[in-house]
Amino acid sequence: MTAGSNIVLVGFMGTGKSSVGRRLAAMLGMRFVDMDDAIEQRAGKPIPRIFAEDGEPHFRALERALVADLSRQSGLIIATGGGVVLNPDNIRDFSAGGLVVCLWANAGTILARVGHETHRPLLAGDDKMANVRGLMDARRKLYEAIPLRVDTDTLSVDQAAERVLRLYRARTDATPHPSIEK
Ligand code: S3P
Numbered sequence: 001m002t003a004g005s006n007i008v009l010v011g012f013m014g015t016g017k018s019s020v021g022r023r024l025a026a027m028l029g030m031r032f033v034d035m036d037d038a039i040e041q042r043a044g045k046p047i048p049r050i051f052a053e054d055g056e057p058h059f060r061a062l063e064r065a066l067v068a069d070l071s072r073q074s075g076l077i078i079a080t081g082g083g084v085v086l087n088p089d090n091i092r093d094f095s096a097g098g099l100v101v102c103l104w105a106n107a108g109t110i111l112a113r114v115g116h117e118t119h120r121p122l123l124a125g126d127d128k129m130a131n132v133r134g135l136m137d138a139r140r141k142l143y144e145a146i147p148l149r150v151d152t153d154t155l156s157v158d159q160a161a162e163r164v165l166r167l168y169r170a171r172t173d174a175t176p177h178p179s180i181e182k
Contacts, residue, residue: 006076006098007168010091011143012136013082013123014114015103016152016160021079023161034079038066051121064090071097083122085142099171101164102146107132109153
């Protein structure tokens with residue numbers, strides 16, 4: 001791990017990847033990339049339309065291609081989409097060139113943060129709590145497989161960014177550090 005490495009935030013929808021990533025980028029003077037925004041730019045349409053018109057597999061292919069591109073760059077703070085963990089190649093590529101940190105939050109926190117929003121096709125439907133719980137359960141093992149994790153339930157954006165920064169500095173300084181920041 002070198003100082004120029006990427007910092008990659010993964011985690012379920014609503015765990016704060018974009019807000020924490022933006023804050024981290026400002027703190028470190030690094031460039032911020034929001035993968036969902038970048039995919040929308042490349043596709044020329046918003047994510048709900050990509051899902052509706054082209055299907056989730058097409059979205060995943062766009063996501064995979066973007067991971068491959070970003071992994072070849074350095075000095076980036078990258079906020080991924082929640083499903084990036086579904087393809088092990090994504091985590092392999094990101095881990096090779098940077099620090100991958102999983103942001104976590106429980107289902108109640110997630111719902112409070114994103115329940116009122118409408119731009120997430122996988123959370124569409126009447127019973128949002130059931131959607132969140134179902135997806136979380138299906139993906140739990142994939143998120144848990146990321147060695148570094150920050151639980152954000154009780155943290156502000158600033159505090160979560162500080163925790164990630166601590167993990168990054170611990171890695172770049174090669175000093176001992178806890179792998180789970182509570
Ligand atoms: C998805 C999460 C979304 C977005 C897409 C699919 C997922 O990103 O990539 O709707 O599969 O969890 P956020 O995690 O930024 O909401």
